[in-house]
Amino acid sequence: MSANSKSNPNNISEGDDSSLRSLSSEDVSQAPRGYCCAKSINPADGRGRKLHLLQMLVLPFIPIMALIVQTAIILDNIMIYRNEVMDIESQVTIATELGKVVTRMQLERSEVAFYVYTNGDHYLRTDLDKRFELTNEALKNMSSWPSVIIQFEGQKKLYLNKSTFQHDLTKFRETLIKSEESSITDVLTWYTSVNAAMLEHLTNQIKETDNSGVWRYLLAFKNLLKSIESTGIASVYGVNYFGKGYLKQSNYIGYITHDAIAKDLLNTSLNYVPQMKKEYRALAHNMPNYGNIKRKNDIILRNITRKPNYQEALEYFDSMATYTDELRKIQRTLRVIIKNYVNDNLHDAANREAVGIATLVLVLAVSPVIIWLVRNAVATIQLYAANLAKKAKELKREKKKSDLLLFQMLPPSVAVQLKQTRQVPAEYYASVTVYFSDIVGFTEIAAVSTPLEVVTFLNKIYKQFDARIECYDVYKVETIGDSYMVASGLPVKNGNKHVTEIASMALDLLAGSKQFKIPHRKSERLQIRSGAHTGPVVAGIVGSKMPRYCLFGDTVNTASRMESTGEASKIHISLDMKNALDAIGGYRMEHRGLVEVKGKGLMDTYWLTCKEGGVNKSVEMETPSYFLEDEDTEPVFIKRLRNESYF
Secondary structure (H helix, E strand, O other): OOHHHHHOHHHOOOOOHHHHOOOOHHHHHOOOEOEOOOOOOOOOOHHHHHHHHHHHHHHHHHHHHHHHHHHHHHHHHHHHHHHHHHHHHHHHHHHHHHHHHHHHHHHHHHHHHHHHHOOOOHHHHHHHHHHHHHHHHHHHOOOOOOOEEEEEOOEEEEEOOHHHHHHHHHHHHHHHHHOOOOOHHHHHHHHHHHHHHHHHHHHHHHHOOOOHHHHHHHHHHHHHHHHHHHHHHHHHHHHHHHHHOOOOHHHHHHHHHHHHHHHHHHHHHHHHOOHHHHHHHHHHHHOOOHHHHHHHHHHHHHOOOOOOOHHHHHHHHHHHHHHHHHHHHHHHHHHHHHHHHHHHHHHHHHHHHHHHHHHHHHHHHHHHHHHHHHHHHHHHHHHHHHHHHHHHHHHHHHHHHHHHHHHHHOOHHHHHHHHHHOOOOOEEEEEEEEEEEEEOOHHHHHHOOOHHHHHHHHHHHHHHHHHHHOOOOOEEEEEEOOEEEEEEOOOOOOOOHHHHHHHHHHHHHHHHHOOOEEOOEEEEEOOEEEEEEEEEEEEEEEOOOOOEEEEEOHHHHHHHHHHHOOOOOOEEEEHHHHHHHHHHOOEEEEEEEEEEEOOOEEEEEEEEEEEOOOOOOOOOOOOOHHHOOOOOOOOHHHHHHHHOOOO
16 A cells, blocks of 8 residues: 555445455555554554553543533532522522512511501501502512412411412401400511511522632622511511500510511621621711610610600601611612622633633544554555445435334434433323214224235225324324224424314314225215313333333223214214313314213213314315325334435
8 A cells, every 4th residue: 555545545435345354464564654663553453452452541531631621510510509599590590679668568568567556647648558558469470489488367268379379468458457455466477477477488498509708698698688577577567566565575585586687687687798887887877866766665665654645656657668668778778789790600600611612622632642643543544444334325215214114113302312211101192083983894804804805904904004194193003903003292292283183183084084995996976073072091011022102091991983984984072072172263063962982971062063163074075195005104203214324
């Protein structure tokens, strides 16, 4: 072999069998300069094969594996980091929405409590309606509803959806307004239970994050929200004190407890996020009634009995409302801080990705050196690669044939799963439509026909049936003798389309079958009897030898009974399928009446006659092209697979 032909081995003619042979010692002896020892690199020699294998593995393996490992680690860390940051952003969004609801409930609790203390003053009643509307709006704007458990009056209730909670909330409001015996205990118990449940859900959400950098911001956000909650509860007791003139011991203890918790949680939040201390100092300096709030808190702590003063209670209520509003402004500022932090983390992730790409470029720049080192090995490998490519091409052709055959026996999705996992678990389908048909008088036809004529007859009719059902979203389950079974809605679910797909297909097959002439008895026309039913089934692969995709359940039995109790050239359907078609519309049906069905008793059944705007066509029609006897039809998906290029 010349040096030129060795550097370009693909120029060897296709008809030359020697192109697939191994290099001989003579070929190696003519190798160009640069080879250390001709005999040592001979691929036909044992030592030469080992040296080539070592050269191919060691030289490319080091940089390639370094690139793969480094890039994989970098990209994996980047994806984990990015997902954590995005998850945190999602958690903060949910927490913000939940925080708005908690805020509205807090304000509603304060105003409802004041309403109770003032015995339902008319002016306050009007403001209460507005407050209810704001709370309802916050609930409406929630993108997702957490499953919360609320304990009220010694009972626990699980709210799985927003509508149920809103219903109970409205009912509680109506009872509270209409009843003259409403008390502070009722108000605090209800609203505090609701807020506690939502804050508990918020706490659980924040605990899920593993990102240590943003953890303190999220915890500060949660503590600030809880601080506002405790402040709101304490303000209710404060309003009670100024409105009633005294606090009972239990209420006094409740005030002290929640006031202390509110201050402690606020200090904790400020310590977690030092930037917020400046915001809070500005609040204390600029808020006009800040000192007055501290003075009134000291009065409440002394709990000296005094005359009720609704005006003073209202002033205290307004001051506390202003204070909590300022705290919520700090909360919004914290939300911005968290958002900026998340954006910075995303930017950092992008920078890390750039580093990974730069590493890849660097390795690619070094690749020419690696290519030069393995050039001699590649020249030899190409000879073997040619043979390998030829064998691989033959293997793919055989694989294509086997796939074509497998996809005709099983649904493509099921066949792929069976090939990959070697098992397909049974699956439950809540609603599918199953269709059966058989040939009227088949027993008599078979009795006067030869076995070959029967097989030819069935092959022609069902081959044409198979071609026609490709126009619909249905799956042919099997044929047993003259029985033809089709289902829709599986293995790929199609919503409620399955009932219309089967109905249209049944009408189509019935119309076409009337024009089919029995091949060996030209004077006789084909008549089929059809039946269908809608309901649940279980489908799966049964057996390990010649596996088949089978359907199980009462729906299959009922569909078979619809066919067996039907009449020639008619489509017999159950009441369930009739109701499903009525819900969709577009089909005409005739009531057959009660029919005795084996194993089911009397069933109310119907005839499917035609689509809306159509009529029964009992006259002679021109044979459709898909029922021509000489046409060799083929399913659409098989044609697509056959025409698909594997290379």
